[in-house]
Amino acid sequence: MSLGKIIHKTNIDLSKRIDKQKVPEHVAIIMDGNGRWATKKGLPRSFGHNKGVSVLKEIIKASKKLGCKVLTVYAFSTENWTRPTKEVDFLINLFSEVLKTEIDEIHQEFIKLKFIGDLTPFPETLKKIIYSSESLTKNNNSFLLNVCVNYGGRQEIVKVARELALKSYSGEIKPNEVNEELFNSELLTQGIKDPELLIRTSGEKRISNFLLWQLAYSEIYISDVLWPDFNEFEFLKAIIDYQSRNRRFGGIESLPKESFEDSQYSS
Numbered sequence: 001m002s003l004g005k006i007i008h009k010t011n012i013d014l015s016k017r018i019d020k021q022k023v024p025e026h027v028a029i030i031m032d033g034n035g036r037w038a039t040k041k042g043l044p045r046s047f048g049h050n051k052g053v054s055v056l057k058e059i060i061k062a063s064k065k066l067g068c069k070v071l072t073v074y075a076f077s078t079e080n081w082t083r084p085t086k087e088v089d090f091l092i093n094l095f096s097e098v099l100k101t102e103i104d105e106i107h108q109e110f111i112k113l114k115f116i117g118d119l120t121p122f123p124e125t126l127k128k129i130i131y132s133s134e135s136l137t138k139n140n141n142s143f144l145l146n147v148c149v150n151y152g153g154r155q156e157i158v159k160v161a162r163e164l165a166l167k168s169y170s171g172e173i174k175p176n177e178v179n180e181e182l183f184n185s186e187l188l189t190q191g192i193k194d195p196e197l198l199i200r201t202s203g204e205k206r207i208s209n210f211l212l213w214q215l216a217y218s219e220i221y222i223s224d225v226l227w228p229d230f231n232e233f234e235f236l237k238a239i240i241d242y243q244s245r246n247r248r249f250g251g252i253e254s255l256p257k258e259s260f261e262d263s264q265y266s267s
């Protein structure tokens, strides 16, 4: 059997263990470890970023096939500007190149593409490609791919606070009308359900300023695999792990309601 067939078979074996009724609708991913992957192989960090793009394509396909509806990926954080100019320029150029070569396939797959973050500092050429890709795919409704670029969770929350302060100042809303729903409506992810699952690759156990508001009750899965080595098999493992979790949201779902009096609390 060829290696390709073996991989295919292992993925099928794993997908058999997935409960189709409990597939997360929205998965968020911190795609981390590109640089370390390349350095380990004695290659420039840029090789890791290039390989990372092909992994992203595989994961988009895998999540769509599984029945997820939304995938939100962290591609460039507000803190990533502190990297050497050469790496930042490489990444900005990579975003343009990937969009140019992939947009037709994305559209053919009925994927809606949305960029989340402050696009202001990016070159006009990249902004143009982003806007035209978003406009081309805006009516696609089989799957939503959010790409977070120049995105920071704190900056997003400050932006919402500023918008609401302005609306309150102008009399459009009253200060005491500010609630979670109104706050949500000003987020960059407005209208999108919060992710049920956050995956971070490369073993780092932090959020790194990603979706601070939206991840309030997401299940977190840390994979030790570096992003360029991540694949459908590792993604399915994350989903299976997610499905084994007991999501209590602060309650005690594992105990039947009547047992409240019957068990621990009766005298």
Ligand code: IPE
Pocket (backbone or CB within 6 Å): 031, 032, 033, 034, 035, 036, 037, 075, 076, 077, 080, 091, 202
């Ligand atoms: C993630 O990989 C990609 C971006 C942040 C753009 P890194 O570039 O952070 O790779 P490591 O963490 O240094 O290995």
Ligand code: IPE
Pocket (backbone or CB within 6 Å): 030, 031, 032, 033, 074, 075, 076, 077, 080, 204, 206, 208
């Ligand atoms: C988070 O990864 C940002 C992206 C994946 C785009 P980083 O590599 O920038 O995060 P830290 O530096 O490990 O916190």
Ligand code: MG
Pocket (backbone or CB within 6 Å): 032, 033, 034
């Ligand atoms: Mg990193």
